[in-house]
Amino acid sequence: MSFISVFDVLGPNMIGPSSSHTAGAARIGFLAQKMIGGSVIRADFTLYGSFAKTYHGHGTDRALLGGIMGFSTDDMRIRNSFEIAQETGLAYTFTPNEIHPNTVDISMTNKNGQIMTIRGESLGGGKVRIVRINDVKVDFTGEYSAVIVVQQDKPGVVAHITKVLSDRGVNIAFMRLFR
DSSP states (O other): OOOOOHHHHHOOSOSSSOIIIIIHHHHHHHHHHHHHOSOEEEEEEEEEHHHHHHTTTTTHHHHHHHHHTTOOTTOGGGGGHHHHHHHHTOEEEEEEOOSSTTEEEEEEEETTOOEEEEEEEEEETTEEEEEEETTEEEEEOSSSOOOOOOOOOOTTHHHHHHHHHHHTTOOOSOOOOOO
16 A cells, blocks of 8 residues: 655645646746756746646746746745846746647756756646756656766766765765666
8 A cells, every 4th residue: 555645635835726837837947947057047938738728827937937036836926926037137938839748848048148958847746857958868856956967978987976976975865877
């Protein structure tokens, strides 16, 4: 018998109305802005599936924008994210598309001119998965701290990375490798 938490039934602390369309969207935006480093000055969102169909009514647009500005899923400022983005000079666009369900591509530019593209999926109940960073396929939820390294496939690289982490007292709970 599997264990079901009360949080699986009630959902996350969030600014509503939808755990998938608002909490999940805010979480994807929040994870994306953590990865680029530095203040985001531009964010272009391509919305897919039901995100594209209902983003105005479910607040997906406000939640994504709030997440990009660093707001958590229960931050009351999400309701005013359009105004806050305008006040801070954050430029943004939303483009609906119809390919993937509850998925968003976020192209971000930070104040240093660095550009990064993230693809995130909202899984329901406020849970999300990041599946692409730039053109590299990944699979992580943001539930735990993560180190993502993109490098040439050659012997010794993994040993070097694990040694560097070990030398700094970092314990690796689990590791995934992709080619």
